[in-house]
Each structure stands twice: as structure tokens, then as C-alpha cells.
Amino acid sequence: MTSTAQRLAAIRGDLPPKRHNARTIAALTGNPGCARRAVLDGAGVDKPRLAEAIGFPARFGQSRFAITRGNAFEAQVKADGGAELLRLVAERLGVPVPERAGWTDLGGADDLPDRHERSRRALTTQGPEAALFDHPLLGLDVAGQRVHLEPDLVAARLGGRFHVVEIKSFPVVDGQADPAKVAAAAIQSAVYVLALRELLAAEGHPEELVSHDVVLICPRDFGNRPVASLLDVRKQLLVLRRQLDRMAKLDALLDTVPADFTADPTADPATLAAGLRTVPARYAPECLASCELAYFCRNEAGGHTGALGRPVREALGGVATVAEVLALATGERAPEPEQEEAAALLRAAARLRADALAGNSA
Ligand code: SF4
Numbered sequence: 001m002t003s004t005a006q007r008l009a010a011i012r013g014d015l016p017p018k019r020h021n022a023r024t025i026a027a028l029t030g031n032p033g034c035a036r037r038a039v040l041d042g043a044g045v046d047k048p049r050l051a052e053a054i055g056f057p058a059r060f061g062q063s064r065f066a067i068t069r070g071n072a073f074e075a076q077v078k079a080d081g082g083a084e085l086l087r088l089v090a091e092r093l094g095v096p097v098p099e100r101a102g103w104t105d106l107g108g109a110d111d112l113p114d115r116h117e118r119s120r121r122a123l124t125t126q127g128p129e130a131a132l133f134d135h136p137l138l139g140l141d142v143a144g145q146r147v148h149l150e151p152d153l154v155a156a157r158l159g160g161r162f163h164v165v166e167i168k169s170f171p172v173v174d175g176q177a178d179p180a181k182v183a184a185a186a187i188q189s190a191v192y193v194l195a196l197r198e199l200l201a202a203e204g205h206p207e208e209l210v211s212h213d214v215v216l217i218c219p220r221d222f223g224n225r226p227v228a229s230l231l232d233v234r235k236q237l238l239v240l241r242r243q244l245d246r247m248a249k250l251d252a253l254l255d256t257v258p259a260d261f262t263a264d265p266t267a268d269p270a271t272l273a274a275g276l277r278t279v280p281a282r283y284a285p286e287c288l289a290s291c292e293l294a295y296f297c298r299n300e301a302g303g304h305t306g307a308l309g310r311p312v313r314e315a316l317g318g319v320a321t322v323a324e325v326l327a328l329a330t331g332e333r334a335p336e337p338e339q340e341e342a343a344a345l346l347r348a349a350a351r352l353r354a355d356a357l358a359g360n361s362a
Helices: 003-012 022-030 035-043 047-053 064-093 112-124 179-201 234-246 250-255 269-277 285-289 294-301 310-315 322-330 337-361
Strands: 102-105 131-134 138-142 145-149 154-158 161-167 213-219 226-232
Touching: 003 035, 003 250, 022 035, 022 138, 022 145, 022 179, 022 234, 035 047, 035 250, 047 269, 064 131, 064 154, 064 161, 064 213, 064 226, 112 131, 112 179, 138 179, 138 234, 145 179, 161 179, 179 213, 179 226, 179 234, 269 294, 285 294, 322 337
Parallel strands: 102 131, 161 213
Antiparallel strands: 131 154, 138 145, 154 161, 213 226
16 A cells, blocks of 8 residues: 555545545536545545534435436336437437447446456457447546546447447436536536546547547436437536646645544544644535535635635635625725725625615615
8 A cells, every 4th residue: 555545544544435436526626626625535535424423414415216216217228238228329329220239237246456357348349330338447547546437327339439328317308408417417427438538548549439429318308218418528528637637636635634634434523523624625605516515614614705606706806704895895994905906896886785775765
């Protein structure tokens, strides 16, 4: 074990590391400035348990009903060796529906290196013209650490190229789906496209072998009939690459974390909370939908302008707290030179508000 790996194991405590998936990587790259999250995710800390231990349990995630419904839809789409799936994908890509296609399930309980090797061999060996690969084990380097991805996805080789196929249980109604859910599916799919490209590139294949067009399969309207759509994830790939490149190396981050820092959920809650406060965070309202520590960090960031989101942080640069904002808006406090612009904005907003209230009461 390297010293970094030992350090991360000590931070995690006596628990196996939580495995990453595309959702956690997508969320991680969505807040690259947060050292706290990078350290916890890099160490594979059980964040839901940690959040619960410190009294701020996470409140997001799919309901049991939604998970069951999603699993049933996925099983239905993949039934009969993926025959229906193959038809949907081929039709959406505009290629002839093959009469036969290989179906390889790369899932299993064997060791990660063995599974990775099976996936590599299956995906890089010439086989039938049309082939579907379920549960391929992929990998990506995240914050200086190798992360294994065990996607619940199918990689389809059709018409000489690979396409990532994502099966989601949110509905497409009248050709429209929830934009937030589509955006989340797009960034997660981009994680898979990138990981699949890396795997094939290591064998000398060009990245174009994996298409940037992802096939998204969802239930149509309010029934269970599947419908396929194409998602162009080129933009998401750029964002993902840039953010993965930008993320600080974990070694450098760990140098700034106190030597006795622990995030072991079985440790004393007060020690855990105090320890977490020593690792810088960058709370934003988006954390509520993507990080299990959001309620702890929101509580900690209370009263600070940064907690109100990026637009507020940018408009009020140099004004750190809500108390300062109010004092500057009322003129109770004179601005520092670097706060002049924000203070003028705040005074104008306060005047407008006062006028509006006076108008309402007139
Ligand atoms: S909730 Fe906290 S730890 Fe998680 S990304 Fe936001 S600021 Fe960082």
C-alpha cells in the first residue's frame, strides 16, 4: 500500500471503501473546488453513514418504489438477450436491425482486476458485427486515484462503432422528458463514454470508435413501452475532461488535512464534526441534490453569502456574510474600497425594495 492509500484507509476507518459510480463522479466534477468532498470521495468514505452519524442525514436518493420500478423497466428492456433493446438502438441510429447479435454479461462477483480484464478482452476482441455488452467494468482516474466504474449499462457495437446505452426509468411524455433528469443522464453517460474510450485507447483504438451520441432508453408516456432518444454528450465530455484535469491531486490535498483527521462513521460524532470543519468546503445550493453532506455543510455555511449560490457570490464578491450585506444595504456600515461596487448594488436594491413596499401599502 502506498502512503497515500494508507492515509486514505485511515481516514475511512475500519470499513471497506465505497465504490464510485458515474453519478458520484459527475457530482464530484460538478464541484471541483470542494476539498472536503474530494478527500471524502477519494478515500471512499461511507458519506450517508457519516452524515447520519453527525446528525445531518442525507435526504435525497430514489424511493424504494422508484428503484423497484426502474429495475423492472430495465429487466423488461434487456429481456430475450436484448432483442428489443437491439431493435430500439438500431432504429434510433438509423442502421439495419441485425438478425442476430452477441450478448455478453460482464457482471459478476469475481475480483475487480479479473472483471476488468474480462471487460477489456470482450470489448477489444473482434466478434460478431453486432454485439451488446452488459455491465462492463470500466475505470477512470479521479483526483489521482484509479476509480472502478460498475455501470448498469450496455455498450452496443453496431455499424462499426460503440454506443453507450443508458436505460432510465423517468418518462418521456409527448417527446419531452424532465430537463434536469436528462442533464444528469447526459453527464453520467459522458463519464461512461470517456471511460470506454480510455479502455479502447489503451489497445490502440481511436477515440472516435466510441460515439459521442448516447442512446437513452426511457418509458414512453406513462406506460412501460420503451422509447429511444439520442443524446449528444460532446459538451459534457469537454466539461468532464476539463474538470477532471483541474481537480487537485489528492496527494497535495492530503498535505493540507490534519494528520489525525478521521471520517470513520463509527467515531465520536463531536470529533467527526470538528474534524470535518478543518477540511475546507465550498457549499452551494446545488450540493443539496448531489452530496450526502449537504445539510451539514449548509448549516456550517449559514449566514455566508457563498451559501446562496454562485450568482450571489459573484455579484457580492468581497462581502462574505449576510450581516455585512444588510449593513451595507442600509448604509449602516461604510464599504471597504473593494466592496464599493457591491455596496452600490445593495443600496440600489434596498431603495427599490423600499419603493415597492411603499407602493404596495399606498
Ligand atoms: S455538500 Fe459539502 S462536502 Fe459536499 S460538495 Fe457541497 S460543500 Fe462539498
